[in-house]
Amino acid sequence: GFDLSQFEVGDMIGEGAFGQVYVASHKRSKRVKVALKCMVKSQQDRYLDVDGHSTPVLAEVAMMLRLMNAPRCPNIIRLHHWLEIEDNFVLILEYAESCKTLLQYIKDTADIEENQARQLMRQLIRAVMFCTERGVFHGDIHTANILVTLPRLELKLIDFGCAQPITQKPFNKSDYRGAGHGMPPEALRCRVFHAYPAYVWTIGIMLYEIMHGRLAFNNRQSIMFGCIEIHPRLSTACVDLISQCLIRNPAKRLQLHQVEEHCWFNPTTPNPV
Ligand code: ADP
Ligand code: MG
Ligand code: MG
Numbered sequence: 001g002f003d004l005s006q007f008e009v010g011d012m013i014g015e016g017a018f019g020q021v022y023v024a025s026h027k028r029s030k031r032v033k034v035a036l037k038c039m040v041k042s043q044q045d046r047y048l049d050v051d052g053h054s055t056p057v058l059a060e061v062a063m064m065l066r067l068m069n070a071p072r073c074p075n076i077i078r079l080h081h082w083l084e085i086e087d088n089f090v091l092i093l094e095y096a097e098s099c100k101t102l103l104q105y106i107k108d109t110a111d112i113e114e115n116q117a118r119q120l121m122r123q124l125i126r127a128v129m130f131c132t133e134r135g136v137f138h139g140d141i142h143t144a145n146i147l148v149t150l151p152r153l154e155l156k157l158i159d160f161g162c163a164q165p166i167t168q169k170p171f172n173k174s175d176y177r178g179a180g181h182g183m184p185p186e187a188l189r190c191r192v193f194h195a196y197p198a199y200v201w202t203i204g205i206m207l208y209e210i211m212h213g214r215l216a217f218n219n220r221q222s223i224m225f226g227c228i229e230i231h232p233r234l235s236t237a238c239v240d241l242i243s244q245c246l247i248r249n250p251a252k253r254l255q256l257h258q259v260e261e262h263c264w265f266n267p268t269t270p271n272p273v
Pocket of ligand 3: 159160161162
């Protein structure tokens with residue numbers, strides 16, 4: 001079992017409106033590190049039933065638990081345990097050692113090469129596909145919720161605080177609790193949206209941001225009507241993938257299973273001249 005007395009709490013590694021994230025090491029086996037995500041209970045907290053049980057738990061925990069049954073996905077941060085201590089929730093998470101957020105990685109790396117981008121995108125797609133298989137819509141995929149380990153560029157999706165179960169019914173715009181710049185245009189226009197095309201939109205947004213070092217769209221107006229400026233250094237295949245993921249009509253957008261089959265992921269070795 002896990003309880004907090006087993007851990008020695010170290011530095012704060014993240015902070016938000018919610019509370020803080022600390023690194024902690026296991027007292028007996030010093031090498032084992034975890035991340036403690038500490039949150040104060042609030043009126044706005046959403047609760048869901050854990051599958052197979054009737055106990056409602058914090059939605060973030062319920063959604064993560066769906067992803068923790070074997071076989072797990074290496075690209076989704078692991079939830080070891082969670083605790084309720086008085087007015088606080090503490091999530092005991094796998095600690096991503098020597099990592100940066102994708103946001104920081106993009107800031108620190110000028111002109112990320114397509115090979116690196118491809119490696120990251122393959123892992124992001126693996127994480128997204130895994131979430132869909134377990135019926136989880138993450139709902140807040142952006143560069144601060146993606147960790148990248150260095151130098152190996154292993155990607156870990158974190159922060160299921162806005163996650164929702166995927167059902168037959170579409171989501172309403174108000175179900176979208178993630179950062180506004182990640183909202184798909186159909187949520188803004190039609191007020192309803194489906195998880196799969198929304199995921200594909202986000203994949204396009206992430207690839208654009210990795211390749212350009214800035215957001216594809218800055219506000220709702222540009223999400224609905226704006227043009228994206230593509231850098232001329234991008235390969236034709238890369239431009240095509242971005243454009244097809246960012247088609248505003250979700251019925252015409254690339255489908256999730258088509259994304260990983262896109263030719264950008266299968267670069268043919270150039271012929272020696
Ligand atoms: P919030 O719900 O407030 O956005 P997050 O779960 O996104 O909280 O965590 C906030 C920040 O803490 C992240 O952007 C990241 O920098 C850091 N962080 C969170 N979880 C981990 C982890 N498991 N390993 C390393 N850093 C983490
Ligand atoms: Mg976050
Ligand atoms: Mg969150």
